[in-house]
Amino acid sequence: MMVNFEKQAARMGTDIRYGLATKVDFSVRPFKVEIDEEKWIEADSVIISTGASAKWLGLESEQRLNGFGVSACAVCDGFFFRGKEVAIVGAGDTAAEEALYLSKLCTTVHMVVRRDQMRASKVMQDRVLNAPNIKVYWNSVTDEILGANKVEAVRLLNTATQEKTEIPVSGFFVAIGHEPNSGIFKEFIDMDETGYIQTIPGTSKTNVEGVFAAGDVQDKNYRQAVTAAGSGCMAALDAERYLTAKGLA
Ligand SMILES: Cc1cc2nc3c(=O)[nH]c(=O)nc-3n(C[C@H](O)[C@H](O)[C@H](O)COP(=O)(O)OP(=O)(O)OC[C@H]3O[C@@H](n4cnc5c(N)ncnc54)[C@H](O)[C@@H]3O)c2cc1C
Incomplete structure (x- = not known):
């Protein structure tokens, strides 16, 4: 086109x-x-x-899988993950809005938040925290996005406990700003x-x-x-x- x-x-x-x-x-x-x-x-x-x-996290896997499950635009690409589990990174108003958008399409939205609180406005935070299918991971960063040719899982690191968790997801959205x-x-x-x-x-x-x-x-x-x-x-x-x-x- x-x-x-x-x-x-x-x-x-x-x-x-x-x-x-x-x-x-x-x-x-x-x-x-x-x-x-x-x-x-x-x-x-x-x-x-x-x-x-779009700002990116800077992981090699994020670049490699960009367009194969990794996206920086939930409103644009969310539809491709209808009925699936996804993860989203970010804690501002845009991230909250995108997580809520994804929660209407996806079975579960795993939201990765770097600190023990969100930057998003109180009203957006309340909406996120009250959404039954958004699971927030506090004090967490993305250790690696896993998958050979498409996103299959994400490995998170809890910076408070140093514990690593692997979550099977089909989509990985980065919402840390533009x-x-x-x-x-x-x-x-x-x-x-x-x-x-x-x-x-x-x-x-x-x-x-x-x-x-x-x-x-x-x-x-x-x-x-x-x-x-x-x-x-x-x-x-x-x-x-x-x-x-x-x-x-
Ligand atoms: C993953 C993803 C999926 C998306 N999917 C959709 C979708 O499905 N539907 C939709 O409506 N929107 C979608 N968008 C949003 C859409 O792509 C943008 O809104 C749109 O492209 C913005 O157009 P633009 O011309 O302003 O900027 P861009 O398309 O970003 O174009 C800017 C151009 O300027 C060039 N440029 C930058 N600096 C300079 C310079 N100094 N000198 C010369 N050239 C320069 C860049 O290389 C680029 O070619 C998506 C965005 C992303 C990130």
Whole structure:
């Protein structure tokens, strides 16, 4: 599907180039974007759509089994584990929300919490602790995700007792947060305390006229392909209107 999207964009005249934006200068016009730390390109308008990367635990097994039972999105992949047992790591509001979502699909949700308390709000904690099929493992970390070609079990380490427990699961969800890929824009673009780009509500406009933001890099709430695509369409329209108004189109 994405290959077809790319073909359609090219057919409509999009000049597609590959490279990593490594620096920007939004203090000059046209704006400047450094590519692969070696060359600068200029643009009258820029749409930032660099996404947000899920944070991972850093285990080799987590990487190896990613897409084979390991996922960072319960709302996206939970359905594949309907009627099965799963584990989820995390203790914030998102982890609590995802655990509750999974509890409606799965037989048992094993929730792994690093400390003896959760970071999630009181109301979310109460909902998790009252769910009959969510089992919370306090003071616990993931020692290893087990399985050759797909997730078969998870081995937990209780850091208080040093005891290891193996739990058979089919799915393993990591819900320890996301990191917006916005570092290179920090000097110029307004962001919230966690690095998500702030746009003027109802638009894709940033604090710099002519620079727009779309997708997960400016949305910590929904983070879905369809919402990202919708905001991408908003940004394209905003950029086109900006260029037309400035006589640059
Ligand atoms: C495991 C998983 C499953 C998912 N399943 C679903 C699903 O079933 N349905 C759904 O709706 N959503 C799903 N999502 C969410 C969906 O993938 C995202 O919401 C969506 O991809 C966000 O689009 P985006 O364009 O904002 O960012 P991304 O898709 O992350 O794209 C950002 C792009 O920018 C590039 N980039 C980053 N920094 C730079 C830079 N400095 N220079 C150049 N390029 C850069 C990245 O390499 C990437 O290609 C899932 C997410 C995960 C993690």
